[in-house]
Amino acid sequence: MGSPLLLLLLALLTAVTKAKVFSQGELAHLLQGEELDGYGGYSLATWLCMAFYKTTFNTAAQSIKVDSSANYSIFQISSQQWCTNDRSPSDLLSSNITDDIICAKRIVRNPQGMDAWKGWAMLCKGRDLSEWVEGCDL
Template identity: 45%
Template sequence: MKFLLLLQFLVCLASRVAGKVYGRCELAQVLKEAGLEGYRGHPLADWLCMAFYESRFNTSLVQHEFDGSTSNGIFQINSRLWCGDYKHFQPNKCQIHCSDLLTSSIRDDIVCAMRIAQGPRGLGAWMGWSEHCAGRNLTIWLDDCEL
């Protein structure tokens, strides 16, 4: 009996910690419900395009940067400024541990991305958005999504 309870607990814990690769329309719905449609003047398609080119919608993606920092999660939020990694004494402007950005739950990722987007560069803070999304017709990102 104790073994079954332990197994159940471990399965529950693993599902909370595990990352996820979102589908395009599924992510669009989550971002819309979180209030990103029109946030800081950017339509939902901008956020989808940015997330795709940053992580391919993968919440568990970690990129190791040349300066020793990491870019984390679906929006590739960098440890140099935005999240804490216990390796560096950095600003941690989003007041979150970088590992929290790697789970299937992206509420904290969204809150941090909104904070980043409030800065002077807006979505231009993300290279993926600047190179692939800025100034383009992005309506295709929402095609066939029932929002």
């Protein structure tokens, strides 16, 4: 039997091979179908802006922080703060973003809302985001 670290690395590599980089229109349609437009008071354009600036729509995006925590998925979900009891990193790194969306919905139901994503607060909050859905044929 392998070490837990080796097994985790293998699981992450497996997930990465099933990763996907969405086009803006493709992701817009998917998020709309998952009823994110208006969810928690946030428009579809808001979700697209956040996902772009966090990961450029890449489902395999991950970042390791100085404190050894990590952010995973197209929404960069923190391993220390969100959805850690019922999701594994490999769930959040695959091309199927259903788990990511479920967790993102849970995050915005908290008092911080989208402010939980610092990048969103700096790059998207309070701006005209209508360009994010232009040309998406929604």
